Amino acid sequence: MQRLYARARRAWDRPLTAYYLVLGGSLLLTALGLVMVFSASQIEALQSGLPSTYFFQKQLVAAALGALLMLAASRMPVKLHRACAYPLLAASVFLLCLVQVPGIGHAVNGNQNWIQLGGPFQLQPSEFAKLGLVLWGADLLARKGEKRLLTQWKHMLVPLVPVAFMLLGLIMLGGDMGTAIILTAILFGLLWLLGAPTRLFATTLAVAATLGFLLIKSSPNRMARLGCLGATDPGPEDQCWQAVHGIYALASGGWFGSGLGASVEKWGQLPEPHTDFIFAVTGEELGLAGTLSVLALFAALGYAGIRVAGRTEDPFVRYAAGGVTTWITAQAVVNIGAVLGLLPIAGVPLPLFSYGGSALLPTMFAIGLLIAFARSDPAARAALDMRQPVFGRMRAGVRRKTMRRRAERPPSGER
Template identity: 35%
Template sequence: MLKKILKSYDYSLILAIFLLCAFGLTMIYSSSMITAVARYGYEPDHFYQRQKMALTLGSFVFLIMMFLPYRIFLNSKLLKFIMLGSLLILGSLFFFGHAAGNAQSWIKVGGLSLQPGEFVKLSVIIYLAAVYNKKQSYINKFGKGALPPLVFTILVCLFVAIQPDFGTAFIIGMIAVCMILCSGMGIKNIFKFLALGLAGLIVISPILLLNADDIFSKERISRFIGFADPFKYVKDEGYHLVNSFYAIGSGGLSGVGLGQSVQKYGYLPESHTDFIMAIIAEELGILGVLFVLVLLSFIVLKGFSIARNCDDPFGTLLAVGISSMIAIQTMINLGGLTGLIPITGVPLPFISYGGSSILLLMMSMGLLVNVSMFVNYRHSYKKKEVQPKPEPLYQVKQRTNQANN
């Protein structure tokens, strides 16, 4: 039994995950060594060592999620604990939260800082997958099947947005949309959701206006100004984006060499977090960028393939939610540093520095690998249906002659 289970794991997916993590660790050291010394007065390997510790813990969590049967999350008590725990920890940020990057979205425990909003992404994925799995028989009854799960998701998005952390709130909302589209819900209910969403925006618009100074702060407005014309405001609002362009343009095909970036010398402030792909483009060129994009694309496509082949609605929706999360975060991060969308502060999965981010990703990937094992096990070892023996040729001819006579 154990041998069959171990044989059913998708080792190509596991290899892709750890290749990205190892590459990300290398690039964090390369991109943060100057920042650590010049900006914070730390040792050159400070951020590298912290990320290595988070990745080590994440690998342990990955193994637990990889071997723990994923259907345990269908337990109603565990599901309620996840829901209430997520709302309580988000609510506690308003009283005990630590502000960083103009958002009160961190909790400090000793020397450790955790961002609960990261882990709530997985909570929402598990919750929506479990609830829509349970409601499959009446999912097209809007009031009973489709609407109730959205209340929890909307509350989470509001709690995160009020911090304010619009990037994370947007990602959670988009993950929910992807899961709803794949839940088996009819097109009429999907349009009802769109109408409900518009109505919700109208309802909360007075709240947004009352808090306009906090929500539409000078820094957030500057991101849109810099996005619109970065070179016009190169010394102010467009500073980050212009230096990101310089880094990307300097790399060429093979880059200037690992560790040889110029932009990380204070020109690109968030070189090891939001703009790490720009440093990869500068040091390793198009080849380095393609390496990351190919592995990320492989993980996302593999996740959707797992969802397509899974005959369990819960496993399907888990795979859709996790794959969507990786895809959405990647697109937002790359869109920001290339000037396609305003900068949002969303990290690049597996590559950017961030302990909370890597822990969430490793938990999610362990769950995805678990679902993949279930799919492969079912497809490889399910009992073969007994096929009827073909009728002998002489009996076919005899029956044909009788029919002609």
């Protein structure tokens, strides 16, 4: 037993472990998400008078584009990532302002946070604001660290906190409380990585909690969602309908589920089965085994991100990797917690898994960042360089065999 544990520990501590966990975990989550989007969205599409594969096809296109973005981000040098920080943040702010312009902004489920691009395509700028805050915040803190300014509390907070609050204000103008929660988590993740004093951290947290309480108290819809925590009955006006039917879906899945495509709740009982509550359909069709697999993949991504952030000597890489990890894990916790009835329904998708191109594209670019950072670790780079000759010899051997077969092939006139 001890020998097996030691062997597993050595494999876990290898230089390329984080690289393989990020790459493999993200690809498996995206692939399984495509399968579940195909299964969970068919009834929704047919009820809307659309082809049964409508949502799946759109998600497949988004996944293909996201894979290209992930590949590009994984090959970009750190300097180029830092150069993208300010333009991406500025573009996010501009688009968030456009959302509030009549005729350009588009409301979905009561939230004014979309831009209609034409036809069936829409853009949600708040999803790109997460990536913009991570890159800009990491670059800002890294530059201040190089100038030894982070020993002063005002340089820890300004302009990071004011800019983050500006983004939060623009997002909350559209009523998107869920995305605001994730953006707040990213902000506190950056402050935590920065090593902010406990008093400063607690003060900022208290201000954010007070603002959140006031925003929830001022909205009957948000108060109703808060009242559905742990609900087992839809209530007199069915205000807890979605929360309760999410629990019904999970409860009917058992150990191994009812089978792929055999969900009952997606037949109009469960709202948003392919977006916010896709985890409930996964539990119903794939059972506890399927949901635990999804949780394990997110746990692997979280561990790999923490490992990349903890082992690097580059401040920008540490802040960016920590910010991305906070973003993905916090959003997964908020989404899954809402489906389980442990948290209020916030209306955020499950990263890499739920339907939605606006959410998938920046998330896959962020995964590309983690892959690039994992590859940039000196030990990982050395391990990859050692493997290059092996693959080179394999390609050379295949090339020699191909040339030998061509040489042994008789001329066309003698056949």
